Amino acid sequence: MSRSHPTHDDPVLAGLSPAVGGRLGSHAGAGGPVRALGVLLALTALTFALGLLSKTTCALDDWSPTEADRFTHVCVSDVPAAYTGTGLVELAWPWSGDRDTRERYPVTEESAPVGLWNYAAARLTHVLAGSPDVSERYGQPVDVVAESDDVASERSLFMAINVVGLAVLALLTTAALAAVHRRRPWDAAGFAAAPVLAFAGVLSWDLIAVAAVAGAMWAWSRGRPVAAGAFLGVGVAAGVWPLLVLVAFLLVAMRERRVAWVLPTAVTAAATWALFNAPAFLTGRAQWNRFWDVLVERGPDRGSLWRIVADTAGLSHDVGLRFSWLFVALWAALVIALVLLAPSRPRVSQVAFLLVAGLALFGLHYDPSQALWLLPLAALARPRWRDLLIWQSGEVLFFAATYWWEGGLLSPGDGEQSGFYWLAIVIRLVCTGWLVAMVVRDLWWPEQAPLDDPETAPAGAPQVPAGPACY
Incomplete structure (x- = not known):
């Protein structure tokens, strides 16, 4: 089986190869999937480490730096604030309905899997910190508790535990992506060496859903629909947006008139979603609802096209919500039409990428960490650097x-709206649109695509011949 190397396949890497001795020679050993995976995991670790290095200023201040330092050095993360902001410092159950707890701390706004992740991390933090007596903290004001030296040390430890966990998820994501295309493990480098992973990897807990999606893509490519559903159930419970990946599975199955392919995946996904939500739902349904309330209550916010519209022309929450969902629905309809009318069967990663890109382009808000949603799908859908x-x-x-x-560094002196921030939003939308256009071109003109791999459907489904062996 003939193989090619990234320096032969990708024009950008081919152009950079002279700096490391040129392209792989015809007599060089091709290596193998194990060797490729080792390099990819090392790249992931290096990328993640560089991202942590960029947050050194916050780490040196026990993740409680001044607002100026946080924003100037862009060492922001939602993770450490969860420890002192939602009662984990006192080992409060995230969905507790206890009146005293709720008077001291707000209910977590994170999904059930993220809440469980953080509660487990807080438990481990307390064990490693010597099991401090939390009863002493109950009688102190919340701000006094948060500012104590012991809690500052615990907050850093809580962050370190989360970082280790998120790093493991990043490594697992790389391993899963490398296995999707059997003869193209190097496509996973689009995730492993991504600047987005470095900057946003520890901003929040989005890597939980990202790793679940990568696992689902791997399971689907191996003809394991039940495993794919289990992974997707975790992803949807953690972040909702992976539901669009299930829609992508369904659309590809519809294209082949084999909707039954997706039935085991959908049933397993629903059961897994219920399983991961059960602890929160059963112990505090009203508090569990908070995650869903936040999704609905948040109006035109940072990063979105609608933020510019709201700042320039005025846009109420209800009107913005309607317009946002209208555009997302129209986008989804266009993707469905494209999938059904394309000259050949699309790859699942292409369809999933386009569906999720609709949220990135037309969603009511867009946080910097949401770029991670697209990253694993982009690496598979358009493996071109x-x-x-x-x-x-x-x-x-x-x-x-x-x-x-947010730190006021881009605010004009006359108090007017920040045109620089609007420009950054527009540039983001244009750059996302570029990648979308490339994926659409590959889907509509598959002969121009960088690979021809059907991302195998579940066992028993008709197999589409794979393209030339590569990597």
Whole structure:
């Protein structure tokens, strides 16, 4: 089986190869999937470490730096604030209905799996910190508890535990992506060495859903629909948006008139979703509802097209919500038409990428960490470094501009709206649009696509012949 190397397949890597001795020679050993995976995991670790290095300023201040330092050095993360902001410092159950607890701390706004993740991390933090007596903290004001030296040390430990967990998820994501295309493990480098992973990897807990989606893509490619459903159930419970990946499975199955392919996946996904939500739902349904209330209550917010419209022309929450969902629905309809009318069967990663991109382009809000949603799908859908870097350059610019804007560094002196931030949003939208256009071109003109791999459907489904062996 003939194989090619990334320096032969990707024009950008071919152009950079002279710096490391040139392209792989015809007599060089091709290596193998194990060797490729080792390099990819090392790249993931290096990328993740570089991202942590960029947050050194916050780490040195026990993740409680001044607002100026947080925004100037862009070392922001939602993770450490969860420890002192939602009662984990006192080992409060995230969905507790206890009146005293709720008077001291707000209910977590995170999904059930994220809440369980954080509660487990808080338990481990307390064990490693010597099991401090939390009863002493009950009689102190919340702000006094948060500012104590012991709690500052615990907050850093809580962050370190989360970082280790998120790093493991990043490594597992790389391993799953490398296994999707059997003869193209190097496509996973689009995730492993991504600037977006470095900057946004520890911003929040989005890697839980991202890893679940990568696992679902791997299981689907191996003809394991039940496993794919289990992974998707975790992803949907953690972040909702992976539901669009299930829709992508369904659309590809519809294209082949084999909707039954997806039935085991959908049933397993629903059962897994219920399983992961059960602890929160059964112990505090009203508190569990908070996650869903936040999704509905949040109006035109940072990062979105609708934020610009709201700032320039005025846009109420209800009107913005209607317009946002209208555009997302129209986008989804266009994707469905494209899938059904395309000259050949699309790859699942292409369809999933386009569906999730609709949220990135027309969603009511867009946080910097949401770029991680697209990252694993983009790496599989369009494994070309030129296009991946064009898209991510817009994301990195938007990442920095968002926190500089929130820190007042981009606010004009006359008190007017920040045109610089609007520009960053527009650039992000244009760069995302570029990658979308490339994926659409590959789907509509498959002969121009960088690979021809059907991302195998479940066992028993008709198999589409794979393209030339590569990587």
